[in-house]
Amino acid sequence: MIFKIPTQYFLVSGVSDGYTPLNAFDGALLQAGIGNTNIVKMSSIVPPHCKRIAPIPLPPGSLVPAAYAAITSDVPGEIISAGVAVALPEDENQNGLIMEYSAKGERLKIEETVRNMAIEGMKLRGWKIRDLQTVISEFQVKRVGATLAAVVLWGE
Amino acid sequence: MIFKIPTQYFLVSGVSDGYTPLNAFDGALLQAGIGNTNIVKMSSIVPPHCKRIAPIPLPPGSLVPAAYAAITSDVPGEIISAGVAVALPEDENQNGLIMEYSAKGERLKIEETVRNMAIEGMKLRGWKIRDLQTVISEFQVKRVGATLAAVVLWGE
Amino acid sequence: MIFKIPTQYFLVSGVSDGYTPLNAFDGALLQAGIGNTNIVKMSSIVPPHCKRIAPIPLPPGSLVPAAYAAITSDVPGEIISAGVAVALPEDENQNGLIMEYSAKGERLKIEETVRNMAIEGMKLRGWKIRDLQTVISEFQVKRVGATLAAVVLWGE
Numbered sequence: 001m002i003f004k005i006p007t008q009y010f011l012v013s014g015v016s017d018g019y020t021p022l023n024a025f026d027g028a029l030l031q032a033g034i035g036n037t038n039i040v041k042m043s044s045i046v047p048p049h050c051k052r053i054a055p056i057p058l059p060p061g062s063l064v065p066a067a068y069a070a071i072t073s074d075v076p077g078e079i080i081s082a083g084v085a086v087a088l089p090e091d092e093n094q095n096g097l098i099m100e101y102s103a104k105g106e107r108l109k110i111e112e113t114v115r116n117m118a119i120e121g122m123k124l125r126g127w128k129i130r131d132l133q134t135v136i137s138e139f140q141v142k143r144v145g146a147t148l149a150a151v152v153l154w155g156e
Numbered sequence: 157m158i159f160k161i162p163t164q165y166f167l168v169s170g171v172s173d174g175y176t177p178l179n180a181f182d183g184a185l186l187q188a189g190i191g192n193t194n195i196v197k198m199s200s201i202v203p204p205h206c207k208r209i210a211p212i213p214l215p216p217g218s219l220v221p222a223a224y225a226a227i228t229s230d231v232p233g234e235i236i237s238a239g240v241a242v243a244l245p246e247d248e249n250q251n252g253l254i255m256e257y258s259a260k261g262e263r264l265k266i267e268e269t270v271r272n273m274a275i276e277g278m279k280l281r282g283w284k285i286r287d288l289q290t291v292i293s294e295f296q297v298k299r300v301g302a303t304l305a306a307v308v309l310w311g312e
Numbered sequence: 313m314i315f316k317i318p319t320q321y322f323l324v325s326g327v328s329d330g331y332t333p334l335n336a337f338d339g340a341l342l343q344a345g346i347g348n349t350n351i352v353k354m355s356s357i358v359p360p361h362c363k364r365i366a367p368i369p370l371p372p373g374s375l376v377p378a379a380y381a382a383i384t385s386d387v388p389g390e391i392i393s394a395g396v397a398v399a400l401p402e403d404e405n406q407n408g409l410i411m412e413y414s415a416k417g418e419r420l421k422i423e424e425t426v427r428n429m430a431i432e433g434m435k436l437r438g439w440k441i442r443d444l445q446t447v448i449s450e451f452q453v454k455r456v457g458a459t460l461a462a463v464v465l466w467g468e
Contacts (some may be wrong), residue, residue, distance in 0.1 A: 002375070006314055018436075020425070022412065023411075038354040040377070041353070061317055
């Protein structure tokens with residue numbers, strides 16, 4: 001194996017306005033508590049026996065695998081939302097599944113979609129769902145806005 | 157070095173219809189046998205002396221570096237294809253090169269393009285090609301479809 | 313921690329024309345000296361006490377975390393530029409921040425934007441800037457062109 005398998009995960013979200021889309025994204029990462037780390041995007045599994053923990057401060061500059069949804073907009077007044085859903089299987093020897101979704105629109109619409117995505121993903125695997133966790137983040141853009149929801153993988 | 161250098165690789169592909177583009181992509185990853193891992197996208201080299209193996213089951217939730225082409229479409233009836241080409245050098249102390257290409261259209265067109273991309277890339281390096289490997293994946297969309305071709309790097 | 317924290321970084325850039333956008337990008341990576349490695353994109357922090365070094369040759373096929381800006385164009389004659397800015401904090405126990413920006417247009421315009429992005433990012437953190445480093449790469453497209461600027465993280 002090239003990398004260690006993560007043993008912990010947590011859910012975070014953040015929103016921000018900014019000078020550019022990337023600054024807004026940076027602000028959203030900061031609000032989420034992961035703005036001083038190096039996020040490595042990955043698709044999108046919670047390993048078996050990986051434990052959910054409360055968000056913890058991560059060492060600055062560390063490389064952090066995460067699955068996330070994010071969206072930026074430069075349309076003042078526009079509402080944007082990003083969400084992630086984690087579906088955990090009944091059989092704890094199976095892995096969980098993370099789905100990400102972001103779009104214009106309000107929290108409830110995005111939450112419904114991303115929940116259904118996770119439910120469909122588990123149905124495709126033929127696995128029953130023990131728990132379905134979501135975090136959704138909504139933002140009304142002032143000038144250039146970003147909203148982010150993330151599942152951060154970690155391990156001691 | 158931050159990460160270990162991969163010592164093995166294999167080629168996979170998959171196609172799927174799905175509830176959303178991400179669900180279709182998830183289905184294509186599952187069909188390719190890597191749907192329960194955390195794919196980390198990278199560009200796009202086979203290390204020297206890295207050995208091709210037959211696809212193997214990977215530990216669920218493991219972080220897996222891969223180079224891949226993927227495309228989704230929500231146009232029923234549309235044909236989409238994704239391909240990867242691996243060009244290996246005559247001099248086994250040099251690295252191989254991976255190229256990825258996806259587009260609307262049929263397998264043969266995508267295969268020709270991605271092969272030529274790999275040939276051009278080796279020409280740019282001034283290296284002769286010992287072997288050129290491709291995997292191409294074609295799909296006719298039912299509702300929302302995805303097709304994927306990937307080179308997975310791995311190591312004991 | 314899943315990965316080691318990088319202890320060194322360097323700045324590189326490259327430009328290239330190519331057979332396809334991906335070939336042009338590959339050529340730009342080669343000119344930057346990182347074309348035979350596996351770049352893993354991350355966002356975008358220089359760890360505390362991470363030292364800037366002159367670019368070094370990396371082992372072929374190694375997995376290399378990097379933050380980069382890149383842009384391709386298939387409009388002959390068009391000028392494209394990509395830049396990265398690294399803002400380092402006065403307090404050396406804090407991390408530095410990397411910003412990336414690419415667009416149509418000339419070097420100076422891109423440099424001004426990416427510098428301002430890094431300045432805004434440090435302002436958002438409430439940190440004073442000790443040093444601001446940039447690398448910008450401009451290219452006039454012949455057929456299909458790419459330009460790239462990157463911060464490569466590394467460690468012994």
